[in-house]
Amino acid sequence: MLHKRLSQFLIIYFLGLGLLLAVKYCFGLSDYVIPGFTDMQNTAQAVAAGYLRAVLDTLGVAVIGHVLAIALATVVAIVGRPDNLLGTMIKTAAYNLQAYPIVAVAPIIFILLGDGLPSRLLIAAIICYFPLLLSFIGILGEPVAGIEHFYVVTGRMRWQLEVKIRAFENIHKLITVVTGSATLAMVGTIVAEFIGADSGIGYSLRIALYQSDIAKVLVALFLIGVFNSLYLVALELLGLAVRKRMGVEQRTQQ
């Protein structure tokens, strides 16, 4: 799993790098526009340690933001699950809000909360929150009639059991959605840092942009890709463990 994710990223990364160098040598661009391979190596050696710390900082914020978003989406989806007035309101609000490019409100968050951790955390969380919420509402709001019927007619159905049945029956979808939204959390954190924070790899990218230093950008992209892949693999392993614990693997082997 790890090998697959990393090799996929490395292939894409080095293909992109190769393309960039091909453009440089084909059009005879100067090292100022696109640095040569040696310059890239030197830059990597110079900034690697600092960028590594920055990526870990960003990843930490992204993970916490992601967990917060998952927790919030779960709670809201459970509350918005029934076909009553509250449920309808929550679903309508979720569908309408997700249609708005939420990253555009990031400046307001920075103005109100400053350029520290809370702003980065909040933006990371809201970037991945709405896709999670829509999926969770869809999954937890859809009855599994074949299983639920017995509990309903015998008066045993409780909301906890209903949620458990629907989550269990859709565990593959839930894990896919959670894994897929991890990248969004990372994107949200980097965007937040890029816009207004004073730390993290997004902040480093902003400085590299102001310096027009493509070598630094490439080093940052490499580290972001590696650590994002590691996070996705960790989530996939967690999903595998959950499925195994719940006995879902036996079902899929039928």
Add this chain to the structure above:
Amino acid sequence: MLLQCLNISYRYPQGDALVFRDLNCRLADPGFHGLFGPSGVGKSTLARIMAGEISGFTGEIKRRDRAGILYSCNTERLPGWSSVGDHLTKVTPAANLPLLRELITAFDLGSCVDSRFSQLSLGQKNRANLTRYLLQDFDLLIMDESLANVDEATRKQIIVTIKQIFPDRYFLYISHSVAEVATFCARILVLRDIHKSPQLIEVAGRDHHGDAVPDRPALERAMLEIVHAA
């Protein structure tokens, strides 16, 4: 009388055509009764109306006060997070735990109790599902093809066992097997196409209890009557 349907008319929420028009039927006495009819005629719909799971019909359903009516069908599943045995134990009222053991033996489910539901054959799944319904407190249990995919000998054994264990309860057995309903059911409600009048005809079955060889000519007459009615 446990249940009586009076002048029931019904059309599906998205449909234009009526499924039932002024349909009347009743379940007067306890026992094993049948609901028979061609596919698509509305047997499951009628059964779910009787169980109170479908509303929006006209007419009246009269039920005995506090009558417990359960509807079970062969598309139901047990949750997959625990074994069949654990699930059955969990949904069985404490007083019925001895009955659970009896049914597991009678329904030949002993080899399935440690397995997950998804690991069972279709016939085993239907038997496990029927078992949990039989363990509930009910007056009428509607069995909508609940023994589909179960072999004939086991099906016979299950029906006979049900009749022996629950002589005072009502059962409405939906099946496409004329021989089966004619043999084991006391009364058979034959549901017909809406264009036929009356839409539902009641035919007497042989109500076989498995204790003797069925009277072959009488059984054939009952089968013929059912086929003619349908």
